[in-house]
Amino acid sequence: MEGRELRGLLMLCAAALLALAAARGAHAASFGCEILQGSCLANETLLVRLNSSEAGQAPNNSHAQLANFSGGAYPYSVCCWTDAFRSMGNACTPGSARVLALAAPSDSHSQAGNQSGYAWSACLNASVGTVSCEYPVGACSAGYAPVASMASSEPGDGNLTNAHLAAPGHYARQACCRIASLGPPSVAAAIISPINVTRRSDVLCGNGTVSDPDGDAVTLHYDWYANGTSVAVLNLPMDYDPDAATTHDISGYGNHAAVHGAAFLPTGGRIGGAFSFDGIDDYLDAGNSSRLDITGPITIAAWVRLAQGSHFDPIASKAVGNGAANDPFDFRTDGSAAPKLELVRANASSFESVSSASALGLNAWHHVAVTVDAGKAYAFYIDGQPAGNGTFTVSPTGNANPVLIGRRDDGLSLNGSIDEEMVLNRSLSPGEVATLYATGNRFLNRSELRKTDEWNCSITPVDSTGLNGTTVRSARTRVEGSLPLAATLLYPANGNASVFERTVAFDWNDSDEPDGDPLNYTLNLSVAAGPCGVQREQTGIAQSNFTLGELCVDQAYWWNVTACDVDGCSPASATSNFTVASVLSIALRNASADLGALSFGQSAATDAGAGSPFLLENDGNVVANVTLAGNASPFSTVGLGSTAFQFRVAQNETGSLDAAGSQVSYAPVPANATSAIGRFNYSDASDLVAIHVNVTVPPGEPSGPKAANITLQAVVAG
Numbered sequence: 001m002e003g004r005e006l007r008g009l010l011m012l013c014a015a016a017l018l019a020l021a022a023a024r025g026a027h028a029a030s031f032g033c034e035i036l037q038g039s040c041l042a043n044e045t046l047l048v049r050l051n052s053s054e055a056g057q058a059p060n061n062s063h064a065q066l067a068n069f070s071g072g073a074y075p076y077s078v079c080c081w082t083d084a085f086r087s088m089g090n091a092c093t094p095g096s097a098r099v100l101a102l103a104a105p106s107d108s109h110s111q112a113g114n115q116s117g118y119a120w121s122a123c124l125n126a127s128v129g130t131v132s133c134e135y136p137v138g139a140c141s142a143g144y145a146p147v148a149s150m151a152s153s154e155p156g157d158g159n160l161t162n163a164h165l166a167a168p169g170h171y172a173r174q175a176c177c178r179i180a181s182l183g184p185p186s187v188a189a190a191i192i193s194p195i196n197v198t199r200r201s202d203v204l205c206g207n208g209t210v211s212d213p214d215g216d217a218v219t220l221h222y223d224w225y226a227n228g229t230s231v232a233v234l235n236l237p238m239d240y241d242p243d244a245a246t247t248h249d250i251s252g253y254g255n256h257a258a259v260h261g262a263a264f265l266p267t268g269g270r271i272g273g274a275f276s277f278d279g280i281d282d283y284l285d286a287g288n289s290s291r292l293d294i295t296g297p298i299t300i301a302a303w304v305r306l307a308q309g310s311h312f313d314p315i316a317s318k319a320v321g322n323g324a325a326n327d328p329f330d331f332r333t334d335g336s337a338a339p340k341l342e343l344v345r346a347n348a349s350s351f352e353s354v355s356s357a358s359a360l361g362l363n364a365w366h367h368v369a370v371t372v373d374a375g376k377a378y379a380f381y382i383d384g385q386p387a388g389n390g391t392f393t394v395s396p397t398g399n400a401n402p403v404l405i406g407r408r409d410d411g412l413s414l415n416g417s418i419d420e421e422m423v424l425n426r427s428l429s430p431g432e433v434a435t436l437y438a439t440g441n442r443f444l445n446r447s448e449l450r451k452t453d454e455w456n457c458s459i460t461p462v463d464s465t466g467l468n469g470t471t472v473r474s475a476r477t478r479v480e481g482s483l484p485l486a487a488t489l490l491y492p493a494n495g496n497a498s499v500f501e502r503t504v505a506f507d508w509n510d511s512d513e514p515d516g517d518p519l520n521y522t523l524n525l526s527v528a529a530g531p532c533g534v535q536r537e538q539t540g541i542a543q544s545n546f547t548l549g550e551l552c553v554d555q556a557y558w559w560n561v562t563a564c565d566v567d568g569c570s571p572a573s574a575t576s577n578f579t580v581a582s583v584l585s586i587a588l589r590n591a592s593a594d595l596g597a598l599s600f601g602q603s604a605a606t607d608a609g610a611g612s613p614f615l616l617e618n619d620g621n622v623v624a625n626v627t628l629a630g631n632a633s634p635f636s637t638v639g640l641g642s643t644a645f646q647f648r649v650a651q652n653e654t655g656s657l658d659a660a661g662s663q664v665s666y667a668p669v670p671a672n673a674t675s676a677i678g679r680f681n682y683s684d685a686s687d688l689v690a691i692h693v694n695v696t697v698p699p700g701e702p703s704g705p706k707a708a709n710i711t712l713q714a715v716v717a718g
Contacts, residue, residue, distance in 0.1 A: 030242065031131075031179045032145040033080040035059050035167050040079035045088040047099060047147065048122045049074035050165055051107070060166035061151075065106040066120055074106075078148055078165075080124055082179060083242070086465070087127040096125035099133050099147060099177060103162075110150060111161040112175065118161070128465050129179040129214060135160060140176035147175040183213030185461035187220060190474035192457055198482040199514035202435065203444040205457035205474065216463035219272030221420075222441040223250050223458045225473075231448075233291040234403065234423040236284075238273045240264040240466035247275070247284060248468055250460045253291055257284035257405060266466045269419035270303035270365040271440050273466050275406070279311065279415025283407030292318060293328055293398040297427040300331045301369035301436060303419040306362050309337040313414040315368065316421060318403045319344065320410060326399040327351065330408060331370055333360060341380050341387065343370050345396045356380035357388030365419070367437040373427035384437030386430060449479045451515045481567030484511040484519060486574070487544070489561065494576035502553065502580055502621050507545045511563035511570055521561050523548075524572065528556040553582035553621060585620035586680075586714040589688070598697045605666075605694035607650070614691040615652060616712065618682045623717040625661075628676035628691070630669040634708035637698045640671040645708065646694045649677050655686035666694050669710060679717050 033047065037059075040046045050062035051074040059076035067090050082088050092098065101118035102108040111118045112135040124131045133147070140146050146168030152159040159173035168174060188208030197203055205222050212218050221237035223230055235251040240259070247264075249255040261282035262275040275284065286292065300316050312335040319327035327346040333339035338359035344351055360366055360382060369381040376392040405421055406414040420440070428436070428448075435445035444455060454476040461469040488509040492499050506523060513519055523538040523546050532552030551557065560575040593611045595604040604610035618624055628647060630640045638644045646666040651657055661678020681687050691712075 030145070031080070031082050031126075031177065033078055033147040033168075033177075035148070036077050036079050037075060038077065040077050041081075044079035044081045045090050045124065047078040047080055047090060047124060048102070048110075048165070050076040050078065052076070053164070060164075060170050062165045063107050064100065064102050064110045064122070064165055065108070066102060066122060069106045071106060080147065080177075082126060086129065086179070089125050089127075090123055091125065092121045092123035093125060095130065096123040097131035097133050097177060098122070099124055099131075099175060100165075109153070109162045110165050111163065112150065115161050124177065126179050128216060131177055132180040133175060133177040136174055136176065137172050138174070140174055144176035144178045147177050149174050184467050184469040185210065185212040185216065185218040185463040186469045187218075187459050187461045187472055190457055190459040190472045192455070192474040192477050195475070195477050196480050197449065197455075197477050198480050199446050199449045199451070200482055202446050203449070203455060203457075203477060205442050205444070205459065207459055210461060212461075212463050214463070214465075216465055216467075217267070218461050218463050220442075221250060221272070221460045221462060223252070223460070223471075224441070224444050225252075225456050225458070226448075227454050228456075231426060232422050232424050233289075233294070234286055234421065236286070236405070236421040237271070237460060237462055237468075238264075238269055238275055238419050238421070239460075239462040239468040240266070240273065242466075248460075249286065250458070250468075250471060252458075253289065255286045255289050255292060255403070257286040259284055262406060264466055265417065267464050269417070270305075270367075271420055272462050272464075274303070274305075274417050274419035276417045277406040277414040279307070279313075279413050281407075281411075281413060283413065284405035286403040286405065288400055288402045291425070292403045292423060294423070294425050295328050295396045295398045297372060297374050297425065298329060299369060299371045299424040299426060299428045299433075300329065300422070301367070301424075301428075301433070302421040303365050304360070304368050304416060305365045305418075306333065306339060306360060306416040308415055309339050309362055311335060311339075311415050312412050313339065313416060314404065314406060314408045314412055315414070315418065316403060316405055316423060317408040318399065318401050319346070319408055320399070320401060325349070326397045327401075328396045328398055332408070332412075341368055341370060341382070343372075343378060343380075345372075345392060345394050347394045347397055350394055352392055352394045354378055354390055354392065355388070356382065358382055369428070369433050369436070371427040371433070379430070381430070381433045381437070384434040446514075451479050451481050453479045455479065481517070481565075482514050483568045484513045484563035484565055484570040486570045486572065487511045487521070487561045487563050489559070489573055489576045492559075492576060492578035494574070494578075496576075496578040497581060499578050499580045500583055500621060502550045503547055504551055504578075504580070505545060505547045506559065506561075508561050508573065510544045513563070513565055515565070515567070517565040517567065518542075519563055519565050521546075521563050524560050524562065526558045527552070530555045551580050553580045555579065580621065582622050582716070583620040584622055584624060584714060584716055585618070586624060586626070586712070587617045587619050588614065588712070589617050590615040593693055595693070595695055598695070600697050600699055600701065603694065603696040605692060606690075607648075607692040607694075613650075613693070614710075616677070616680075616689045616691060618656075618680045618687040618689075618714075621682050623682060624677075624680040624714040625675065625717045626677035626680055626689075626712055626714045627673035628663075628669070629673040629711045629713075630671060631709045631711060633669075634695065634706040635698055635701050637701045641668045642698075643668055644696045644698050645669045647676070647710070648692050648694075650690045650692060652688040652690040653686050655683070656681045656689050666692075669693075669708075673711070673713060676712070680714070
């Protein structure tokens with residue numbers, strides 16, 4: 001091969017090498033080769049070594065040597081590389097690409113890998129994807145990168161065999177290779193369950209068969225839709241499209257984030273891939289969609305791994321700077337050595353910063369979230385658990401800034417990694433945040449459901465190279481009305497045989513009714529055979545208690561409760577039985593009567609203003625008859641049965657006695673028990689009776705104190 005031909009193409013060779021180096025830095029998930037003097041770099045794979053046949057033209061016009069040749073190594077190396085998440089090798093194993101063929105292990109002419117005749121092979125393979133090669137005249141096809149150029153020493157072979165090798169572009173015939181297009185993963189279906197759900201159960205987004213044509217590991221990412229609308233306005237599972245330098249938003253709103261410097265970690269995230277930020281200038285830009293200009297209720301959630309403390313680390317920011325006007329949100333850490341979460345919101349004239357109660361650990365993945373509701377109440381969460389709450393005073397008015405992940409517009413940047421970033425224009429409940437943390441959004445917490453809403457989910461498969469497949473959506477499930485659950489009876493308890501009051505105050509727990517519909521209850525009651533009957537149903541009870549009319553004593557009753565709302569009725573509660581035991585109990589509320597000082601023949605009576613009468617109360621639950629007897633006369637000159645010492649009874653409360661069966665006019669206090677009160681009532685408003693006494697001092701009665709006792713005895717009235 002002539003030297004003058006090589007000299008004419010030397011500048012082209014240098015330009016090609018420079019272009020190759022630039023492409024390598026700009027394309028994060030790609031393939032390329034370069035020719036280096038000496039050994040390949042640590043992250044490169046040796047294809048062949050070269051030795052030029054002309055001094056001053058190296059490495060062009062070269063013979064080739066196999067990578068594994070055990071003799072002395074040639075001075076130049078063809079070194080190939082790929083992105084960080086793949087590894088390359090030069091073993092000629094099944095599935096590898098035969099890039100070049102050599103006539104001998106060393107000091108050899110070369111042949112294009114698709115030609116036959118040379119026995120020695122120089123191969124490349126990749127841990128993910130398949131290496132494929134082409135051998136065009138001129139530029140490589142789109143997606144292919146140059147490996148070397150070839151020129152034959154014999155005419156008529158198209159420079160495909162018996163060739164010397166040179167830097168890419170030096171000769172017209174090129175050897176170009178690529179990591180063959182990776183096949184995207186797929187999921188056969190998204191399957192929501194249960195269908196026709198109620199607010200009593202969470203909803204699961206299940207999946208059909210998952211596959212990947214390259215055999216890559218696949219992670220499934222989920223999104224939820226209420227009445228056809230995604231509840232997330234930004235949902236970044238952290239896939240990666242290297243050609244567009246973009247990570248995709250799977251909410252359906254198209255808020256895809258441009259990647260600026262952040263390093264893609266295809267298998268280094270908390271759930272699949274993630275992005276790493278250097279704390280200097282790396283970030284993701286999700287744009288300025290009006291849907292992301294959230295000035296009302298909001299939830300921001302992400303998995304975060306902090307690399308250091310004492311550093312303000314933005315997680316999601318739609319803010320110019322620290323409390324600049326009209327910033328809807330700036331979610332970050334507070335810059336302390338044990339960093340807390342911080343949220344800043346601003347209106348046109350002021351801003352407010354609030355912090356979590358708990359700190360965030362370093363060098364480990366943590367799920368973080370902050371919510372703000374319509375009333376401006378905020379709550380922080382770390383790993384699904386509450387981490388502080390309070391209330392904002394400012395109301396943001398919004399701005400035209402983009403939403404940045406891992407950076408704020410004034411340059412403040414995160415030092416660490418972020419995965420599964422989500423923004424919702426609603427405030428999630430504590431249960432919803434806990435479910436998001438625990439299930440990676442695969443389950444929809446029941447507290448998000450509302451009657452008559454229709455929900456469905458979507459699944460986006462992302463493989464271990466960061467490639468995402470087609471999103472599939474499930475059918476819809478309708479939120480049906482929830483029937484109330486059976487109530488729990490409280491009083492009277494089952495087997496209770498010591499219920500005292502005859503107007504029983506029935507009490508039960510409110511039935512569980514998650515839809516918020518008004519409840520009404522039916523009290524069902526039955527009684528054992530006996531003298532008393534009972535109304536079997538008390539309907540339309542609006543509260544969880546009911547006081548029934550008077551029941552009979554010493555009969556067994558059974559009761560339960562049924563709860564109903566607009567959707568139907570619960571099963572009847574468990575049935576309890578009880579008995580109102582009869583209790584005879586009479587209390588003397590005023591036990592003495594002082595009639596004052598009297599002269600011979602003078603009279604005094606408690607119903608005429610002399611002292612107070614005896615007061616008797618029936619505090620049992622049965623009607624009583626009461627007898628009265630004196631133990632002795634207060635006078636020494638006359639005995640009992642005299643008009644000098646008399647009594648009568650009177651109603652102290654209306655209806656407290658049966659006048660026809662009671663001694664309502666004065667009669668001598670008898671020596672023997674005599675009927676005094678007939679049918680003494682036990683009802684609270686009619687259970688008090690007065691016993692009046694009337695004395696007259698007999699002639700000749702000696703002076704001095706006078707006293708007498710009377711005895712009262714009660715029995716159950718027949």
